[in-house]
Amino acid sequence: MTLQLIEMPLSLSALHSWAGQRNVGYGLFDEGAVLHHILGEVFGPAVLQPFRLLVAPRARTGTLYAYSTVAAEDLRAEAAPVLGPSEAGVLSLDALRSIARPETTWREGMRLGFDLKCRPVVRIASPLKGKDIRFAKGAELDAFLAESMRNDHARSREDVYFDWLAARLAPVADLEREASRLHQFRRVRSLRRGRQVEGPDVVIHGSLTVCDPQGFARLLARGVGRHRSYGYGMLLLRPPQRKA
Template sequence: MSLHLIELPIALRALHLWAGHRGIDAADEGLALHHLLGEAFGPAALQPFRLLVAPRARSGTLYGYARVDAETLRLAALPVLGPSETEVIRLDALRSVPRPPETWVTGQRLGFDLRLRPVVRLASALQGETETGAAVSLSKGAEVDAFLAAALRGLPGSREAIYLDWLAERLAPAAELEPERTGLASFQRSRIRRGGRRLEGPDAVIHGTLRITDPAAFADCLARGVGRHRSYGFGMLLLRPPQRPC
């Protein structure tokens, strides 16, 4: 089945108002969009996704991957969309382009822009000190910044290097990174709410170039997304021309 790249304008103030009326933390736009897109188009119909917003803009553009085209999504949403939802999304502006499986070939080089939550689940408890000397005690099963987990285990490497290794593991066997053309574009720590709990963790953007090694697996990777929290605005591979060396 073909994949489709979806483009949809999002009115930010209307999104925040909609989330507030639903009792959703409006500061977590990924959570708000997770609920809105599910109610409009059906559970997991439009994911992974990425919201791009220019500085000081009042609206953003949501990109996502779907198994159906824009017209099918529009027809699914028309009977169920309420007045408040129509203030957030404009179905008449919903667009798509197909990404059929034959688009991808072995050895093909592609640039990418990827927002990630680079975290790992601990198989056992960890204790130690952070970069700042603060004592840390983490329980088995905790979701932890991949860089912090590596540091507590005494593994060498910068934050960028650890995150690129983390990404390379999750792209295999679909694609390989070109390290000289891939780097950490931005990093911050952000708070998200999942299952009634507030989680603080890494929020990273990586720009780079990859080479496809398994076209079928790469198509699945696009549709599935990379890493955790893929249905909340993380893990979508936005494709670009190959990048210059970093």
């Protein structure tokens, strides 16, 4: 089915109220987890995934973007019978829009810019021990932390994250490192399956070159990395960045 880029306004105050009413997060407001729950209740599990909420500074509303195989008209028709008053206060179904992104949109060698919010984590294959901390085999770690604990002379955070991203774009697209930058890094506490976890919250602005148009279409639909159902991994496409 044809991939659709979805756009929908969202009330931030109503989203916070909805989370409080449902006790989502048990006192921790995890924006990704709250959106995961409300989008699943209104549209069905993973119908709008991956997704990204963009909010301007000091704004009271945000704009939700997502990829889906369902167009706006059908999304509204399917959500209308189950939408409750509280959900209607959060999501503006009347203003929901979509635009098709068929596979024929992409060409081999096409350069594209992107804005990506991601969670660059890895599962470690063997235990890791630092000065004051130890991680068991299979633990999920910040990719930069994992490399730093293995090597005395660790590379920069940006270099490690670019390696992580390049591996997940390959072989359908090549990351253009000279036209990419680490725009934001912070550590956040999140709620996953009833427990709190901590990890990196990263935004990368960059450019890529499409190598496999059909594979690239599947990558957009799937998203990049882990935690894709919680607001990470959506490639928002832009004009390509200038190379440094």
